[in-house]
Amino acid sequence: MAPTVRSNPLRDPRDRRLPRLPDASALVVFGATGDLARKKLIPAVYDLFNRGLLPPGFVLLGFARRDWSDGDFADFARESAEKGARTPFREEVWDRLAGSVRFLQGSFDDDAAFDRLASTLEDLERSHGIGGNAAFYLSIQPSAFPVVLKQMQRTGLSSAANSGGWRRVVIEKPFGHDLASARDLNALVDDVFTPSGVYRIDHYLGKETVQNLFALRFANNLYEPIWNSQFVDSVQITMAEDVGIGTRAGFYDETGAARDVLQNHLLQLLALTAMEEPVSFGPETIRTEKLKVLRAVSLPADLARFAVRGQYEQGWLAGERVPGYLDEKDIPPDSRTETFAAVRLGIETRRWAGVPFYLRTGKRLPRRVTEIAIVFKKAPHLPFDQTDTAELGNNQLVIRVQPDEGVTLKFGSKVPGSAMEVRDVAMDFLFGEAFTEASPEAYERLILDVLLGDATLFPNNAEVEESWRIIDPLEEYWASTTPHRYRAGSWGPAAADEMLAADGRRWRRP
Ligand SMILES: NC(=O)c1ccc[n+]([C@@H]2O[C@H](COP(=O)([O-])OP(=O)(O)OC[C@H]3O[C@@H](n4cnc5c(N)ncnc54)[C@H](OP(=O)(O)O)[C@@H]3O)[C@@H](O)[C@H]2O)c1
Structure with a gap:
């Protein structure tokens, strides 16, 4: 008689206790050299990577004005991970993550910078297999939201259909400063991204x-x-x-x-x-x-x-x-x-x-x-x-x-x-x-x-x-x-x- 094959209950794909890995993707951080990125976002990315929760094809792509190379940004990211991460900082983990850290220098009103961003994401598709998947984190002053959103619309960066993968945007509070401005911002964001691709962060949740x-x-x-x-x-x-x-x-x-x-x-x-x-x-x-x-x-x-x-x-x-x-x-x-x-x-x-x-x-x-x-x-x-x-x-x-x-x-x-x-x-x-x-x-x-x-x-x-x-x-x-x-x-x-x-x-x- 053939031996009974017992299924391992821990391998049941419906079991939500199992860690889930995201798709290979790029996390594009606008304002990557700022306070929030340094204190919270980069350490969190390191912690996720250290816990094995990011896929092999993950890329952290920083975008800001200062004239930094990939290496400069990697040094900054390393320091913020060393200082701010919750889990122990380990050299071998960092070395693996550092290979997936990129920086793109540009100003929000600079069309060429966003064109470069679009072509960088296409390159990453070939080099890291990100399959068109990208999340754009707006860690920037709220007054810059409209210009950045419009740039993403102009270059097609916000369009999942264009990319063949998913496109998401993460917005930091404050979401407007009153009802009227919140409505304007919501209308703009919904015009650029599909509503299901919009993530408003209230970190308390x-x-x-x-x-x-x-x-x-x-x-x-x-x-x-x-x-x-x-x-x-x-x-x-x-x-x-x-x-x-x-x-x-x-x-x-x-x-x-x-x-x-x-x-x-x-x-x-x-x-x-x-x-x-x-x-x-x-x-x-x-x-x-x-x-x-x-x-x-x-x-x-x-x-x-x-x-x-x-x-x-x-x-x-x-x-x-x-x-x-x-x-x-x-x-x-x-x-x-x-x-x-x-x-x-x-x-x-x-x-x-x-x-x-x-x-x-x-x-x-x-x-x-x-x-x-x-x-x-x-x-x-x-x-x-x-x-x-x-x-x-x-x-x-x-x-x-x-x-x-x-x-x-x-x-x-x-x-x-x-x-x-x-x-x-x-x-x-x-x-x-x-x-x-x-x-x-x-x-x-x-x-x-x-x-x-x-x-x-x-x-x-x-x-x-x-x-x-x-x-x-x-x-x-x-x-x-x-x-x-x-x-x-x-x-x-x-x-x-x-x-x-x-x-x-x-x-x-x-
Ligand atoms: N800091 C916090 O603890 C905290 C907490 C909750 C929410 N937030 C929200 O998070 C967002 C970011 O805050 P933050 O404190 O990190 O701000 P920040 O320290 O002033 O950083 C702003 C970032 O935006 C970049 N930037 C500014 N103008 C730019 C331009 N024209 N073109 C390209 N890059 C530009 C800066 O890069 P360069 O300097 O290289 O130009 C820098 O990386 C804000 O919406 C804030 O309300 C922050």
Whole structure:
């Protein structure tokens, strides 16, 4: 009898746990010599290569103005990988990757440079077998998007039909600075690339902890029944930074905290927290559910009370004296740009009616932390003496996005002893302790997804526009106000505390 051939379940091609390799392709980075490329993109490419997740025919092609050779760019890439990579830097890995690093010198308004880019990609088809596949990463100032997109249209670089492979474009935030400009940008991008080839990066969605929200909510049976206005008192979403504006004064002063963080990262976190279960785990189904939430978001009628912005003054952080925003280099002394923004939003659905979502972000706050806190209502009846539960707060489920990635459940427990005294305790889950595998960097995950053609973690046009619909009236209102002041190293202006106090609540101190 012929021996039975057992199939290895780990080799089942439908098994999504197996790593998938993208097609041979070129990753063209416009702005390859810039800050983002150096700090994030190139290290992420190295990490992916080191993990064996890039195909043999992969090419990293940098495009920028400075007069560099392939070798100069490879040196720059090596240094940024050595400094910024998450996985260990290994000489033999780098040597293999270095053979696939190219540089093309040119300015965005230079037709000849884009013609050279088109012919370089054709050459790479022959030398590396990239089969016409290319992803174009726009790691450049947003004002340059139109000229670069038009150049790609003119040269046919954006056309998959022309190339015989796939063509994708990756766009960094900010996606416009208001609804009107976002619509213009979306129209332009959709005119040049097919919508399914457009990837808007909100790097928060690349974070493991953010994706864990899907697992927490939809893979468990425990939370979903209480994930609604019947049990939830309020939700607090915080993204705090201890740093100031660094070297990006020009960009920041034009943008401010609400456009920089609230419009994208915080609203995406809100959408993931509040969305309904998608019918399946695919890009369209997830985006549909997120969009429904964003469409249902309402601003408070009394913006003066429930939308607060602030600007940091000099103060102390980690034992060091730090300057105020107006004393930062290249910031106009009369700037009214906010470095802190907080707002109370509602979600007008049956699930969330009456539950306030408090969002806040700020620079020069006491520490770097991003978290989503679900604050539950108190038990409807407490069969104890009032003094027994004097120290008992609301139950809370806190999703720690960064750092100390994990989840904390805060609940009441009896204090050991003869009396019945109930006090808050915490149960902690830490990614770093529960798993041996370290979490990939957000950019690692997102670049790989672009090359694989998986758009699940990328917001689409409609989400971006809907987010501006929420932010525009806030910006309009704030335009006529002066930001409150707050001391660097504090948790923001007093008005932000008063905003919650007016509702009988307090901000968490993460
Ligand atoms: N930096 C961050 O941490 C960060 C975070 C989130 C999002 N972003 C977004 O990422 C994008 C890039 O930011 P960045 O901080 O990396 O900017 P950056 O440091 O100013 O780099 C800009 C890059 O664009 C190139 N460039 C500028 N004008 C050019 C032209 N006319 N022709 C050809 N190349 C030109 C520069 O090359 P040369 O100097 O060689 O000319 C440089 O490589 C922006 O959209 C930003 O909003 C950045």
